[in-house]
Amino acid sequence: MTTIPSITLNDGLTLPAIGFGTYRLNGASGVNTILSAIDTGYRLLDSAFNYENEGAVGEAVRRSSVPREQLLVTSKLPGRHHTYKEALATIQESLFRAGLDYYDLYLIHWPNPSKDLYVEAWQALIDAKRWGLIRSIGVCNFLPEHLERIIKETGVTPSVDQVELHPYFNQEKQRAWDREHGIVTESWSPLARANQLLKDATIKKIADAHNKSIPQIILRWHFQLGALPLPKSSSPKRQLDNLSVFDFSLTDAEMQTIAGLSRPDGRTFDQDPAKYEEF
Numbered sequence: 001m002t003t004i005p006s007i008t009l010n011d012g013l014t015l016p017a018i019g020f021g022t023y024r025l026n027g028a029s030g031v032n033t034i035l036s037a038i039d040t041g042y043r044l045l046d047s048a049f050n051y052e053n054e055g056a057v058g059e060a061v062r063r064s065s066v067p068r069e070q071l072l073v074t075s076k077l078p079g080r081h082h083t084y085k086e087a088l089a090t091i092q093e094s095l096f097r098a099g100l101d102y103y104d105l106y107l108i109h110w111p112n113p114s115k116d117l118y119v120e121a122w123q124a125l126i127d128a129k130r131w132g133l134i135r136s137i138g139v140c141n142f143l144p145e146h147l148e149r150i151i152k153e154t155g156v157t158p159s160v161d162q163v164e165l166h167p168y169f170n171q172e173k174q175r176a177w178d179r180e181h182g183i184v185t186e187s188w189s190p191l192a193r194a195n196q197l198l199k200d201a202t203i204k205k206i207a208d209a210h211n212k213s214i215p216q217i218i219l220r221w222h223f224q225l226g227a228l229p230l231p232k233s234s235s236p237k238r239q240l241d242n243l244s245v246f247d248f249s250l251t252d253a254e255m256q257t258i259a260g261l262s263r264p265d266g267r268t269f270d271q272d273p274a275k276y277e278e279f
């Protein structure tokens with residue numbers, strides 16, 4: 001495996017250019033899968049209060065031979081705890097569950113605009129960072145209108161916006177907005193959770209030309225877009241394949257061809273953050 005490049009956030013924290021998704025990795029088998037990912041070379045771990053696996057992530061961090069300070073652990077604030085007081089207590093509970101002293105990155109999981117409490121939640125993350133509970137703070141699923149509002153009302157720009165992003169939904173506008181404002185875009189479901197994308201004939205052709213797999217072409221595409229993908233895999237072999245994307249490049253023409261696969265209705269689960277809410 002080649003070295004993983006790094007990406008520096010607007011607050012100076014450095015992340016590896018690819019991370020490991022942990023949704024549905026729970027219990028003892030989840031711990032083993034996360035340990036395998038760390039052994040394979042992943043250093044950035046993505047979890048959430050609502051995945052009910054902060055404990056499994058924390059256990060893997062403790063059991064791993066890789067020192068805590070070399071790992072970057074992420075969790076997320078659930079939508080039901082957006083009031084300032086509840087958000088702070090939930091960040092503390094996230095730490096208790098993981099058995100960690102701090103998170104490297106903590107994100108608001110969904111804006112839930114109809115509840116209109118995400119500015120309060122953001123203020124709680126700002127304060128938790130100030131008190132040393134979190135090193136870097138960001139959001140997920142925030143549209144430009146939500147981002148504009150928290151920046152205007154608090155003066156603090158998130159370091160990261162984690163959004164659904166894959167070749168069938170390439171988030172061109174959101175990525176441009178994030179870039180202009182110094183926000184790193186992370187890609188959730190970077191492989192579209194293994195739907196028909198992994199059989200796409202256009203990507204297969206590109207994969208054959210490079211002697212790589214379809215997932216490797218997709219993950220390389222994320223990297224060249226400047227987005228940070230968080231693929232999840234329970235298989236050590238696929239974990240390694242997904243990490244092995246830094247020894248080749250896609251041409252501009254290949255990047256353009258993949259851009260042509262995106263469609264307005266390309267979201268995998270129809271979760272438009274302007275309407276879809278999660279608690």
Ligand SMILES: NC(=O)c1ccc[n+]([C@@H]2O[C@H](COP(=O)([O-])OP(=O)(O)OC[C@H]3O[C@@H](n4cnc5c(N)ncnc54)[C@H](OP(=O)(O)O)[C@@H]3O)[C@@H](O)[C@H]2O)c1
Pocket residue numbers: 020021022023024046047109140141162163187188189190191192193194198215216230231232233234235238239241242
């Ligand atoms: N912020 C949010 O709202 C949000 C929402 C969704 C997800 N996320 C985060 O993003 C992470 C990734 O998204 P995701 O888990 O939804 O989907 P994903 O990473 O796009 O896809 C995971 C699926 O792809 C399969 N897979 C992985 N690598 C493969 C390979 N090389 N070849 C063939 N199949 C492969 C996995 O199967 P195996 O496990 O069997 O390999 C699994 O079924 C999550 O785990 C979570 O941390 C965040």
